[in-house]
Amino acid sequence: MEPTLIFGQDLLFWIAILLTMVFFIDLATCWWYNALNWGPFRKFRDKLVKYHKYTRISLILLMVIHIVFHVLFQVYGITF
Structure with a gap:
């Protein structure tokens, strides 16, 4: 069986x-x-x-999304 990534980990x-x-x-x-x-x-x-404000906001949003997905996939075992 070939190793594959689930969609969530990808x-x-x-x-x-x-x-x-x-x-x-x-x-x-x-x-x-x-x-x-x-x-x-x-x-x-x-x-x-001039793009610093937008990069800081997007950086914070990406961090939050990344942490939420870590919790969903690794703690609760939710997969797509």
Whole structure:
């Protein structure tokens, strides 16, 4: 029998991928603002910073969704 992922675990994997991507975008729009003040990044700095509010909200929402799915799948054993 081939090992397969249930849909829920696969969903958790893709949510984790999205969390990682949004986290690094959030870093680029917040903590690395001064680090982007050199070379070719200077012209993109202000464009990135204006999205910081949205990346922070989406990061929090993705964290909540990820934790809820962990509880549903691992504690209650709910599968799709």
